[in-house]
Amino acid sequence: MKIILTSIGTRGDMEPFLAIGEILKAHGHHVICLFPEQFRPLAEDSGFEFISLGSKFIKLLDSPEGRIAMGGGKFGIKKLKAYIKLISIQSDANKEMIIKQEACIEKQKPDRIIHHPKAIYPILWGIENKGKTTLIIPVPYMHYVKGHAHMVFNKNYGTFINKLTYKLVNFGLIKSVTYSQKWLQNKDRTSTTKKIHEALSKNNVIYTISPSLFKPPEYWKNNLKVLGFHERNKTRHWTPSQDLQQFLKDNSKIVCITFGSMINEHPKKNTELIIKTLERNKISAIITTGSGGLIKPKNYNNERILFVKKIPYDWLFPKMYAVIHHGGSGTTHMALKYGCANLIIPHFADQYVWNKIIHKKGTGPLGMDISKITLQNLEPKVIDLLENINYKRNAEKLSKEIQKENFVNEIHNAITN
Secondary structure (H helix, E strand, O other): OEEEEEOOOOHHHHHHHHHHHHHHHHOOOEEEEEEOHHHHHHHHHOOOEEEEOOOHHHHHHOOHHHHHHOOOOOOOHHHHHHHHHHHHHHHHHHHHHHHHHHHHHHHHOOOEEEEOOOOOHHHHHHHHOOOOEEEEEOOOOOOOEOOEOOOOOOOOOOHHHHHHHHHHHHHHHHHHHHHHHHHOOOHHHOOOHHHHHHHHHHOEEEEOOOOOOOOOOOOOOOOEEEOOOOOOOOOOOOOOOHHHHHHHHHOOOOEEEEOOOOOOOOHHHHHHHHHHHHHHOOOOEEEEOOOOOOOOOOOOOOOOEEEEOOOOHHHHHHHOOEEEEOOOHHHHHHHHHOOOEEEEOOOOOOHHHHHHHHHHOOOOOOOOOHHHOOHHHHHHHHHHHHHOHHHHHHHHHHHHHHHHOOOHHHHHHHHHO
């Protein structure tokens, strides 16, 4: 089969698709990645054909408004202004992406399409090609679960309001799909609100989440499946430096600190707070600077602290005692898969949900919003993370559960049958 994978967002939104792509490729399918331009190296590293969605979306996230919107904190005037500005300039990015999605899909004529919730055109294509699209969701609470509002709201408001939040988000998505149709080259592809709603409610959906962290409710429909966390081999074209290997030999009980693809308004100040906490308590750490959420200063204790730009987590995490991170779905799963205690400093969206989940599972203290970290509230959390042995023990128990999971055949069958 010819199968198109299309995703929009940060690197964490690409990784589940690349992992599924490797499963499909191993079964002999022709896989095409339709991602934003900056993820070309990731797709080509896995040996996939790559078609670009352009680069406007990631530039949007990296804009001053994007940094404010994704930088955590309360929804105040400053953040409201940033969101309004983003909405006003996002139209061009959305238009570019849906036109490129349409052009690629109409040219390639795939047998199946696997898509992210932000990828709009596959929803319309799926209306005429029933049963041939699969929506991939790497975060919980996107479909109704008793006792939980939609992931966007991140609270329990009671049964009536909770249900209303799911309907509200679904209404917004339908309106977005309907609005986007005006940009299509093929006007015959346009669909009614009723058809779009039907497609969203009946199409195949796979949650790429460990059931050890999020079990599917018994009352869910058969088209909704939770089929485990999957990761691709990230060390295929990577080898550790001598400095990194020596640091691991010279230090013990090491913490990895990473904000991944997340950005924030005050990376210098936040990095200084973290370093001061580490140095005051003689904690060894590897800090990844990623997309700039943390930055390497001129002066720090380089015997106990090592800065790296990026590093494969599947290589690093088995060697770590704990991970302090932003709470992305992939980072959370990998930290737990390799038995690391966790402290989440959420920035955005689902990260607040993962913060609550890992704390409820007893694998780490409840973290604080990126905009609220101070030496006074960060230091006790970090000390607790390293001194409460139960966090590590619970993480190691979860690690055994997650590593036993094997949904490879279920993933393949759900997409291709």
